[in-house]
Amino acid sequence: MAEYSFNYGRAENVDNCEIDIVTITDIENNSYNILRLKRNLGVSVTTNDTVRIAVGSLTQGYPVQPLAFTNGIVGVNYYGKSALLRKVSSTGTCSLRTSCTTTGYTYFVVMNGNSDIINSGSYMGTDADAIVIPIVAYNEFDNKYLYLIRAILYVENTYTSYLISNTYTEHSTCVTDVITGYASGSYAGKPSQAAFDAINTFMANAVPYGGQDPYDNAGDSDTGGGGGSWDDGSDPVNIPSLPSVGATNTGFITLFVPTQSQLKQVAEYLWGGLFDISTYLRLFEDPMDCILGLSVVPVSVPTSGSATITVGNIELSGISLPVASQQYIEVDCGSLTVSPYFGSYLDYEPYTKMSLFVPYSGVHTVNADDLMGRTVNLVYHIDILTGSLVAFLKCGDSVLYEFNGACGSNIPVNSMNYASTIENAIRIAVNIGTTVATAGASAPLTGADAGKRTAYQQFGRGVSLAGSTADGALSLKPNIDRAGSLGGTTGLLGNQIPYFIITRPRLCKPKNQNKIKGYPAFINYSISDLVGKGYTEFDTILLKNLYLTDDEKNELESILEGGVYL
């Protein structure tokens, strides 16, 4: 016995009703659900309501006949002492057939779709203890209706559901035959198993309803999309101006830009006998406490005059140093145009990959899609006090990348500075070592030591995968970090000019490929536009006004889609 499900899609349109679903087990021990409505809730249907409820009929006590209606509801009380019947006629009127006075439930089954329920024109039996409920469910997938003609056998406050027929068909035949047969007395009274079997046989060709769609709550699909603005406008993001406030503006710090000889003078003064250490020590423990830092920066620092250097309120008389006029300095590395090489999609990701070496920051992966065909400009903003920097990569009208780094190479002027410098140098060296190890792992290793074998095994699978598919080879190739963080002293030792590293594919193009196989177009053309233009392959062709036979048109369509010379 196939299992059937109902479609409850319209149940929400039954106003003012409490609806729940009861599961009734039939004699085959299959479970079926029936909608149960509390009958005394004043079911109402408005004239414009789209509620469609199937019919129930009663065979106990007060007989009720099935009703004919187009849109409406019918309920029956299974005690049979009274029934609530409302119907909505095809003209939209709503009438109350009788009132509900007793307790109990009224059974309804929701039916979707505009379907007539046949009026049998006869009363049911008067002393049967069963309710027969033609159940109608609508399968929205194929516009067919499922009918389950059920008998609810009520004995001593328990009921059992008997499936006496089912079909899955256009509604008219099923309902007409079954209900007419019932009304004619064939199944009047307590339905016998034989009667059920007879109707089941009658419905032998029933096609099972596939079950309730678990995605019903998702709603039906609908048209949509479109309405986009197609506004290609883009707000430019410019390189910001340098900060207007900094540490030097506070008066707590002075930045000098000494020459090498001037620095020697300072050192000789501080460590020679000229420095009044006794005066200084009243204020500080160490003269170097007042030297906040000495560094080498890779920029020309503008100055505004010179001044005598003062260390802890003690003037180093006779030593005048140029004073930096600004803490933040902009360095423009100029512009260049990233020109397409192929003039095709191969110039873009994932086929072409680009990295940018940014001095004092390292090598950064950039997206070729952002840069291709554009003029790019790299500008640094450098804080000469801390050595921190930000490099702005402007692509076209907007800054698309910002890289940070450090360019100040600190020169130790006391033991604490020295320790800090060494520590930083070690940390940077470890970072670089890790990066180099990662990059090197992609190359085949020939060494026999265990460490190298492990590295080879670890990365060998990636290399194998990359080689397995020719077209996807580039996209599968590993991205290698070409340099780690190159800041401070390590940056000073590295390259001082930024550059792009461009990895582009090498095109494998047979001679005359365009003449033999064409190049991608996906453009709508009239055939007259293509005469004399060589090889043409259609994706779709609309053939019209041809006297060819149908088979010939199909053949011509196939030929045009296979490629022709017009």
Place this chain on the structure above:
Amino acid sequence: MSFNIRLILNNSADNVADKDFTSVDLLSGTMRNETSITDPVIRIEFEGTIPKFNYFYIPQFFRYYFLKDIRLLRNNIFEMTGHCDVLTTAFKLDALADCNGIVKKQESLNNLLLNDGTFRVYQNPQVVTQLFPNGFNTFNYVLAVAGARATTPI
């Protein structure tokens, strides 16, 4: 029914619409048996050496045909089987020029920014570098000292 068959030597590929023809003979006669118009089977009487041809045109059928098969039945009687070349027939005799469609690939009217898998690439890519015009070439010491600058700029 008076009937003409132009025997042709087709010098072009089958998928060329405007084929390069060399007309080799013109046969005239009468159709005595029924035959398909799209796949005609025609018996011809031909005295002497049959010319080299691989294509024919029947103006009464408004069609060009590929010569699919030719058989010698008996002396001077040949049976040739054709299949309509719908491409050339439509191109030369019909309104194919008015038809339009979405062109998937084209020899000269194309867009190389479309990636439809047409192109293959070698496994070994090319790596190049491109320098910015300027870099860092000047270095300065910066000495940071606590406190304000000296009062007397020189």
